[in-house]
Amino acid sequence: MIQLEHVSKTYKRNGTETIALNNVSLQINKGDIFGVIGFSGAGKSTLIRMVNYLEKPTSGTVLIDGNDVSDYTMQELRKTRKNIGMIFQHFNLLNSKTIFHNVAIPLILAKTDKKVIKERVMELLQFVGLEEKATNYPNELSGGQKQRIGIARALASNPSILLCDEATSALDPQTTDSILQLLQKINQAYNITIMIITHEMSIIQKICNRVAVMEKGEIIEEGNVLEVFGNPKHSSTKNFVRTVLQDEIPENIRKKINVIPGSRLFKIDFNDESNELINDMIRNFGVTVNLIYATMNEIKTNTIGHMVIQLIGASATVNQAVSFLSTKEIYVKELAY
Amino acid sequence: MIQLEHVSKTYKRNGTETIALNNVSLQINKGDIFGVIGFSGAGKSTLIRMVNYLEKPTSGTVLIDGNDVSDYTMQELRKTRKNIGMIFQHFNLLNSKTIFHNVAIPLILAKTDKKVIKERVMELLQFVGLEEKATNYPNELSGGQKQRIGIARALASNPSILLCDEATSALDPQTTDSILQLLQKINQAYNITIMIITHEMSIIQKICNRVAVMEKGEIIEEGNVLEVFGNPKHSSTKNFVRTVLQDEIPENIRKKINVIPGSRLFKIDFNDESNELINDMIRNFGVTVNLIYATMNEIKTNTIGHMVIQLIGASATVNQAVSFLSTKEIYVKELAY
Amino acid sequence: ACGNKASSDADEEKTTIKVGTSPGPYSELFIDAIKPILEDEGYTIETVDFTELIQADIALDEGSIDLNVDQHTAYYKNFNSEKGASLTKITPIPTVPTGIFPGRKESLDDIEEGDVIGIPKDPSNAARAYAILQKAGLITLEEDIELVKVTQNDIVENKFNLDIQEMDSAQIPRALNDLDYGVIPGSIVYSSGLDASTSLLHEDILKDLELVAVVDEKNKETKWAQAVKAAYESDEFKAYMEEHNQDDYWFIPEEIR
Amino acid sequence: MFQTTVTVDQFLQAMVDTFYMVGFSLLVGSIIGIPLGILLVITRPGGIIENSVFFKMVNPVINMVRSLPFIILLVAIIPFTRLIVQTSIGTAAAIVPLIIYVSPFIARLVENSILEVDDGIIEAAESMGATPMQTIWYFLVPEAMGSLILSLTTATISLLSATAMAGAVGGGGIGDLAISYGYERFDSFIMLVTVVVLIIFVQVIQSVGNWLAAKVRREN
Amino acid sequence: MFQTTVTVDQFLQAMVDTFYMVGFSLLVGSIIGIPLGILLVITRPGGIIENSVFFKMVNPVINMVRSLPFIILLVAIIPFTRLIVQTSIGTAAAIVPLIIYVSPFIARLVENSILEVDDGIIEAAESMGATPMQTIWYFLVPEAMGSLILSLTTATISLLSATAMAGAVGGGGIGDLAISYGYERFDSFIMLVTVVVLIIFVQVIQSVGNWLAAKVRREN
Numbered sequence A, B: 001m002i003q004l005e006h007v008s009k010t011y012k013r014n015g016t017e018t019i020a021l022n023n024v025s026l027q028i029n030k031g032d033i034f035g036v037i038g039f040s041g042a043g044k045s046t047l048i049r050m051v052n053y054l055e056k057p058t059s060g061t062v063l064i065d066g067n068d069v070s071d072y073t074m075q076e077l078r079k080t081r082k083n084i085g086m087i088f089q090h091f092n093l094l095n096s097k098t099i100f101h102n103v104a105i106p107l108i109l110a111k112t113d114k115k116v117i118k119e120r121v122m123e124l125l126q127f128v129g130l131e132e133k134a135t136n137y138p139n140e141l142s143g144g145q146k147q148r149i150g151i152a153r154a155l156a157s158n159p160s161i162l163l164c165d166e167a168t169s170a171l172d173p174q175t176t177d178s179i180l181q182l183l184q185k186i187n188q189a190y191n192i193t194i195m196i197i198t199h200e201m202s203i204i205q206k207i208c209n210r211v212a213v214m215e216k217g218e219i220i221e222e223g224n225v226l227e228v229f230g231n232p233k234h235s236s237t238k239n240f241v242r243t244v245l246q247d248e249i250p251e252n253i254r255k256k257i258n259v260i261p262g263s264r265l266f267k268i269d270f271n272d273e274s275n276e277l278i279n280d281m282i283r284n285f286g287v288t289v290n291l292i293y294a295t296m297n298e299i300k301t302n303t304i305g306h307m308v309i310q311l312i313g314a315s316a317t318v319n320q321a322v323s324f325l326s327t328k329e330i331y332v333k334e335l336a337y
Numbered sequence C: 001a002c003g004n005k006a007s008s009d010a011d012e013e014k015t016t017i018k019v020g021t022s023p024g025p026y027s028e029l030f031i032d033a034i035k036p037i038l039e040d041e042g043y044t045i046e047t048v049d050f051t052e053l054i055q056a057d058i059a060l061d062e063g064s065i066d067l068n069v070d071q072h073t074a075y076y077k078n079f080n081s082e083k084g085a086s087l088t089k090i091t092p093i094p095t096v097p098t099g100i101f102p103g104r105k106e107s108l109d110d111i112e113e114g115d116v117i118g119i120p121k122d123p124s125n126a127a128r129a130y131a132i133l134q135k136a137g138l139i140t141l142e143e144d145i146e147l148v149k150v151t152q153n154d155i156v157e158n159k160f161n162l163d164i165q166e167m168d169s170a171q172i173p174r175a176l177n178d179l180d181y182g183v184i185p186g187s188i189v190y191s192s193g194l195d196a197s198t199s200l201l202h203e204d205i206l207k208d209l210e211l212v213a214v215v216d217e218k219n220k221e222t223k224w225a226q227a228v229k230a231a232y233e234s235d236e237f238k239a240y241m242e243e244h245n246q247d248d249y250w251f252i253p254e255e256i257r
Numbered sequence D, E: 001m002f003q004t005t006v007t008v009d010q011f012l013q014a015m016v017d018t019f020y021m022v023g024f025s026l027l028v029g030s031i032i033g034i035p036l037g038i039l040l041v042i043t044r045p046g047g048i049i050e051n052s053v054f055f056k057m058v059n060p061v062i063n064m065v066r067s068l069p070f071i072i073l074l075v076a077i078i079p080f081t082r083l084i085v086q087t088s089i090g091t092a093a094a095i096v097p098l099i100i101y102v103s104p105f106i107a108r109l110v111e112n113s114i115l116e117v118d119d120g121i122i123e124a125a126e127s128m129g130a131t132p133m134q135t136i137w138y139f140l141v142p143e144a145m146g147s148l149i150l151s152l153t154t155a156t157i158s159l160l161s162a163t164a165m166a167g168a169v170g171g172g173g174i175g176d177l178a179i180s181y182g183y184e185r186f187d188s189f190i191m192l193v194t195v196v197v198l199i200i201f202v203q204v205i206q207s208v209g210n211w212l213a214a215k216v217r218r219e220n
């Protein structure tokens, strides 16, 4: 379990201060896949570096499994860190060493048997699809390949906490998916805690169970992924949700809507419960329903989405249809053309 | 205009060869926003580095505005490069210099007047939202902030060609959007040619007019964005399209479908033309239409999408409805449950 | 021998004498005893410090300095022949003899096969050292050898198979603990504060190894050069030596006695 | 103990001479050595203005000069020294060999510092169409600055130590005082004083160097 | 021209002495200097085992040793030399001051090389819970290797040049031959031969250093 309590971090230089973290409190439970999302410069990297104490908080407390990290001796801190894998935003690979060696290094540090190292490293390289690069050096790899080596290295020593600082930002979606699946697999198999920093909603959506949204050094929203994204409160959160869930009608679709006099436009929830809505309205109220726009998305194992429909008919029938929608306990909002 | 003709690039070390580019031919016209997409390690960075000749092709020709770059003297090459802005995948900022100086450097090299530099740099920093970091140094910036500095630097000297190697990979979607809008604006205002490497389909979708899909050092598909993504031929291309256009019914939606005996499942195009389809089928054929899944997306100014509907009714009526769809010249495909 | 700045017509008027000085008693003697005499006669004495005798001779040859009082005849003659210079002596001057000093061994009678003996490595002092070793009957040098050119290779017989260590002369007093004997030039004996009377054997100063005041050939007859010569021969200087040489530390050549 | 034959004037003169020799040779040595070191980097195989003729000519010359014991160097170049400063003795004459001694030394240290600059920076310069001079001035030198300062510090201290040998040509200076009075005349008092002064000098040089380097690296 | 008073045996002995002095002092000097340089980096303010007591103690000592002209150093440590090698004369006695001369020099060069290692690498080491020893051995040293090799090359050449002064205590060697026969006894033939030999030595040392550094940097 990872707990941050009132953690702040301020950088000072020449008298000017940058507040990178401002009184952040957070709890990540064992086995969580915890996502942190936020705009560039929000303080995500700073936050994750608090966890393995690469950066000391200016104030506040970091607790790992209930122990205050600032009380640790260097030796205890090292022991704790051996249990925390980290994938760096900028990879931080050893340019002087082969890919094999780069992945092996946490095992070498732990004085693992050579044969075991070899097996483990080759297995990891296979996972990230780079076994044929084992004898190459980092500067002979593409950006995404380097990142994958960073991932393999962080996993090498089977850590019980994994910190990922934009671990897939340089990867194509397919490779990203396979990495995410791998993370999910080890999360389930070994109950390891994973903290993922990203600005890709799709990653949160795919594997995180909990999420924190950061802005200007603060956590502005936090909780269960579905809760936070199903019902975003802050405009930043909404902006992120919008990236996977086109919240508004795309501009050029809106332009092409056939504005029929007397017709009305509604935005309604679109989920497993609403499959039959259109059919029912047409059937029951004799109203004409045009489907203008629809989108649907999975967040973890839940589906959220919405659609925009145009109701055409006598004003009374349309009203009836709308009040029918209301009884369905789904979200309905009338839109202007 | 940029032309690559039969360009190959092979890296040799200790006798082993890595073919990073394999006989690639490509033409990018003036004013194009040309996207290059492909898996990690496909050869995208290598390709873009051919254009400003940071890397010499092992064989083949690179032509800029019709001139073979290999015929250039160093001086001519430098002159050409001054006209080509480049955003590096790994930023390559000067750690010893302030942010201001980093952005100013192309102007300093061009011996621009100090006052002009100051104005231009502050304008660019404002564009990328980092004017308050002008006196900071690169190692005091977050990953995304560094990337934005790289972008500002590449734009500083108003180049007529802009090469972007994953220029927004470290940025959140909102910042990415504002950068893309900026690129689009300067593309339109100055008719500059932009080459964008990315593995985010959404970027291609938002601003590119042409696209090349790379795989294993080769261009496997190339052309107008709508053509390539509207009708992807290679499986890699399809995979990329799938990332923005959930092509198949998400697993958990599929699981929850209420399998009504006798009902049939169809996947159909969903675009501006199909707004009234559901309504028409229900009205005209008395069939029940449940909307199971729908997604819609913009590619540049066009909309493509699809929906999955469940048709319930007597087998004859369902058949009638299906044949009605066929007359609409839209794509229809029956799905198994 | 080119690029001579001192123009000859000015020589007659020359009242400033530039002396190249080196560590050791000869320059000090000049400054303590000769300089006041010359100054009384209206000369101004300027000194330039050298740690390397060769450099002082080079400077003398090129005319950067006028006078040197830190070498013997054999040395400057060798310099002349090697460098094509034309240095010449104007007068012999008091000389401190080299001696064999006790190291781990108290007496030359204790000498044994393989004993280690330290001698100066610079040729000017090495010449004296080989001469004194020959005088002590420890080695035999080739006959007719030009003393200043003697090296280890000119030893035809080394009776006790002595291990002769050539080293910095200033290093020898400091290394006596690790040497059985040390051959130490008078100048170093003087500087290091060794008691000269503890010497086991004094050199017989050969004519060619007497220290001399040296100038460029063409200046030999100038007024100032003659003034220097006269100063060394003066009664005033004799009186000075009388006073300062009570323990016979200095060997005073016949010419100026 | 406190008796010495060295006068206060002599001592002050030695200080002045040392400052003069170190300062001047460092200045000229840097003017020669820094560009030379940079040239070694950029003309080497794979460098930005690869020039194997230059590289293969200059590299051995530097080695040659570096290989000569200082006193031999000093003698070997006397004709050259005289050509430059009209004399082969005195402080001025000592400066010529000191420069020749320190320049290639600086060149080697600079070469090592510049070689550590990240390839990406050089690529950035290339991509902007920077001329070789601009690449050096706006990219390589600033990025290597911290290391360059420490290299120059090291060179300055070696130079100070080498000025002690300047006494051979009557160059004077504190180091020479230490050798010709402290060592050769067994004057322990002046030995002590000069050594203390030298230690202070070096301490100051190194501290200034460290401070500047840390400042450039923004560690303080 | 070709006549000389130096015998072939003497010459060969000088070669052997030089090899012995350079080799041994380099070996021991590296054993002392490399760890010292690394310690200077890791104990400095902000270093991985920040230790201002150690840093503030050792830094001035290094400066102190670096400030002494070689001959003074040699004299100053005679008691120590005798303690170590039982004698104050001969090649063995020369090695002690050579080691003391070169160790802090190596330490400074190593310090400069190690300081150039990217902070990100040190962070990676920290994040893996590497001990300070592991950080040095598995991260800092390999990443700085190219630069370290060039630094040691520079130190070796300075050392070779310093052995010329070993003659002061009867240390012998090629450099001493050059000085005491070539220079002091005007033996131009031996001067030429020794200088050529020294140049070849330096050339070989530098070439091997460059080659190794390039190999480590994978430039060849």
Ligand SMILES: Nc1ncnc2c1ncn2[C@@H]1O[C@H](COP(=O)(O)OP(=O)(O)OP(=O)(O)O)[C@@H](O)[C@H]1O
Binding pocket: A139, A140, A141, A142, A143, A144, A145, A170, B011, B012, B018, B019, B020, B038, B039, B040, B041, B042, B043, B044, B045, B046, B047, B089
């Ligand atoms: N210097 C080099 N030596 C050997 N192989 C190299 C070198 N540079 C690149 N490669 C190889 O060439 C291939 C293409 O690399 P490139 O950097 O162009 O990929 P990319 O498409 O940009 O990938 P990414 O999206 O991960 O950045 C990769 O397999 C890479 O390992």
Ligand SMILES: Nc1ncnc2c1ncn2[C@@H]1O[C@H](COP(=O)(O)OP(=O)(O)OP(=O)(O)O)[C@@H](O)[C@H]1O
Binding pocket: A011, A012, A018, A019, A020, A038, A039, A040, A041, A042, A043, A044, A045, A046, A047, A089, A199, B139, B140, B141, B142, B143, B144, B145, B170
């Ligand atoms: N060493 C430093 N000195 C001064 N300011 C710093 C330093 N490191 C980070 N900052 C500032 O702290 C803020 C948070 O940085 P951080 O790296 O945590 O952002 P981030 O959320 O990871 O952003 P990104 O998504 O762009 O990587 C930024 O405004 C950054 O400029």
Ligand SMILES: [Mg+2]
Binding pocket: A044, A045, A046, A089, A165, B142, B143, B144
């Ligand atoms: Mg970050």
Ligand SMILES: [Mg+2]
Binding pocket: A142, A143, A144, B044, B045, B046, B089, B165
């Ligand atoms: Mg790439």
